[in-house]
Amino acid sequence: MAEWKKYWDEEIETMPRKSLEALQLRLLKDELDFTYQNSLFYQTSFQEAGAMPDSLKTLEDIRKFPYTNKKVERDRQVAVPDLGDMIAVPEEEIVYVSASSGSTGVPTLSPFSAQDFKEFQDAQARLFWAMGMRPCDRYVHALNFTLFVGGPDVIGAQKTGALCIWAGTIPSERLLFIMKEFKPTITWTTPSYAWFLGETAQKEGFDPAKDLSINKIIVAGEPGGSIASTRNAIEKLWDAKVYDFYGLSDIFGANAGVCEEQNGLHLTEDHHLLEVLDPGTLEPVPEGQKGEMVLTTLKKKARPMIRFRTGDIVTATTEPCVCGRTHVRINIHGRIDDMLIITGVNVFPSDIERVVRGMDELTGEYQIVVYREKHLDKFDVEVEKKTETEISDENLSDKLKNNLKSRLGVRPRIKILPDGTLERATHKATRVIDKREKVWAE
Numbered sequence: 001m002a003e004w005k006k007y008w009d010e011e012i013e014t015m016p017r018k019s020l021e022a023l024q025l026r027l028l029k030d031e032l033d034f035t036y037q038n039s040l041f042y043q044t045s046f047q048e049a050g051a052m053p054d055s056l057k058t059l060e061d062i063r064k065f066p067y068t069n070k071k072v073e074r075d076r077q078v079a080v081p082d083l084g085d086m087i088a089v090p091e092e093e094i095v096y097v098s099a100s101s102g103s104t105g106v107p108t109l110s111p112f113s114a115q116d117f118k119e120f121q122d123a124q125a126r127l128f129w130a131m132g133m134r135p136c137d138r139y140v141h142a143l144n145f146t147l148f149v150g151g152p153d154v155i156g157a158q159k160t161g162a163l164c165i166w167a168g169t170i171p172s173e174r175l176l177f178i179m180k181e182f183k184p185t186i187t188w189t190t191p192s193y194a195w196f197l198g199e200t201a202q203k204e205g206f207d208p209a210k211d212l213s214i215n216k217i218i219v220a221g222e223p224g225g226s227i228a229s230t231r232n233a234i235e236k237l238w239d240a241k242v243y244d245f246y247g248l249s250d251i252f253g254a255n256a257g258v259c260e261e262q263n264g265l266h267l268t269e270d271h272h273l274l275e276v277l278d279p280g281t282l283e284p285v286p287e288g289q290k291g292e293m294v295l296t297t298l299k300k301k302a303r304p305m306i307r308f309r310t311g312d313i314v315t316a317t318t319e320p321c322v323c324g325r326t327h328v329r330i331n332i333h334g335r336i337d338d339m340l341i342i343t344g345v346n347v348f349p350s351d352i353e354r355v356v357r358g359m360d361e362l363t364g365e366y367q368i369v370v371y372r373e374k375h376l377d378k379f380d381v382e383v384e385k386k387t388e389t390e391i392s393d394e395n396l397s398d399k400l401k402n403n404l405k406s407r408l409g410v411r412p413r414i415k416i417l418p419d420g421t422l423e424r425a426t427h428k429a430t431r432v433i434d435k436r437e438k439v440w441a442e
């Protein structure tokens with residue numbers, strides 16, 4: 001077998017942190033200058049905040065600059081059709097635009113210049129290489145090609161030299177047919193879909209672990225890939241390793257991804273400046289503690305993103321990784337908007353998922369139903385018992401309740417359902433049903 005190089009871009013990926021931070025500072029200065037000079041929106045918002053690009057002396061000075069978020073993005077797009085005034089290049093220089101399906105109606109557009117797109121794909125190739133994709137691999141790209149920023153990531157995969165199959169989102173029987181006929185070794189889906197697809201294969205009478213050649217699965221779009229119990233269950237089902245990627249349509253298809261060590265997602269730090277802030281006080285949290293991820297693009301020109309509040313709760317570490325890469329590693333814990341506050345306790349559905357998927361007696365499917373009873377917020381956890389499980393519903397329910405109590409500090413009502421009752425997700429799973437009446441508007 002051929003000996004491949006270890007890193008896609010050794011100099012950048014293994015740069016000592018001091019040099020990396022100096023590089024970030026240089027890039028950040030240029031990005032802020034460029035943004036201020038070329039984007040009407042940022043010009044106004046920097047002026048209003050009294051933050052001028054030349055006042056930036058250290059990376060921490062980024063904190064003088066105002067935030068952006070999904071709402072700002074959407075509002076600017078509505079105010080100045082069609083691409084908004086956050087863009088910093090004339091439309092003639094824009095060669096690609098993706099759109100994220102906003103549940104509120106207006107899809108937010110994400111424009112790229114030719115240079116942005118080239119850098120985007122080089123960064124994707126780096127992440128694919130870091131998770132182990134090599135020219136001898138066959139990769140089936142099963143992400144949506146229609147407007148979705150993850151679609152073009154297949155170009156990044158091709159840059160690694162792997163044989164790429166442009167499948168897109170197709171019915172699962174068809175995808176399984178491709179997997180049988182073309183024998184790909186790597187694929188990319190959401191964690192729930194990887195689960196669903198594996199179960200579908202079993203229902204069709206074959207074993208994804210033995211009868212298919214997939215040995216690596218990239219997952220993104222849901223926190224499952226960072227949850228050990230979910231990851232282990234998918235790995236067992238497929239006899240494959242699971243690698244979590246993190247994407248943000250507003251910036252790149254994938255901004256961070258786990259390396260072969262499978263221990264946290266390396267953020268491409270020559271493209272992004274990371275801040276982890278307490279979502280309440282907006283002060284930085286100490287390294288290793290949970291906070292909201294705020295990202296600033298360091299190179300993007302079509303639409304720079306300055307201090308973009310992602311709404312994702314992460315922990316981050318700059319501890320050296322065994323792989324030799326120096327870029328910060330993040331772990332995703334959920335979204336701020338997913339966080340449920342149940343009688344004063346913060347509950348993340350991903351924490352419940354960890355408990356449910358850690359129990360062998362359960363299928364791993366679950367649903368959380370939140371309701372209000374006598375002015376108190378409560379929730380039910382609905383789970384499925386595996387058909388072959390012998391334990392009684394009552395004992396199983398007690399066991400789950402105790403596990404949840406020790407993990408989350410709450411004792412929800414448990415509903416044990418037969419295997420196959422809950423709806424299987426084909427894309428992003430809806431795990432939380434909130435039946436509480438809204439007291440105030442958003």
Ligand SMILES: [Zn+2]
Pocket residue numbers: 259260261266321322323324325
């Ligand atoms: Zn690593």
